[in-house]
Amino acid sequence: MPKVVIKNLKHKEFTFENSQHTILQGLQAAGQDFMFACGGKGRCTTCRVRVLEGAELLSELTAAEYKFATQGRLQPDERLTCQAQIITNHTTQHLVLYVPKPCQLPHLEYNE
Secondary structure, X not given: OOEEEEOOOOOXXXXXXXXOOEHHHHHXXXXXXXXXXXXXXXXXXXXXXXXXXXXHHEXXXXXXXHHHHHOOOOOOOEEEOOOOEEOOOOOOOEEEEEOOHHHOOOOOOOOO
16 A cells, blocks of 8 residues: 655554555544544535545545535645545555645644
8 A cells, every 4th residue: 555644643554454444544543633523424514634645546526525615615736535545556655645734633632
């Protein structure tokens, strides 16, 4: 499985064991606390991340992501961690993510 790096969380690295998981489910399985106000149902954008590298590793936009993108609430380089899944049949070996300020949890220490 490719490595997932959260750049502004001190370059913390994760390897997901289950390729059927969304990014959010993989982070939770690895013990990483992450914001998701709607319970991971794709109804808000609090779990969004900017994809800095490895966008080709991700599944196509879901209907929820497409809706937010057309409303201007999800930028072209952003994905919802509760919706996006990692596709494992690519040669790219890492996915680099950045958590925007409005989506950062107050008890975690982020670096910019």
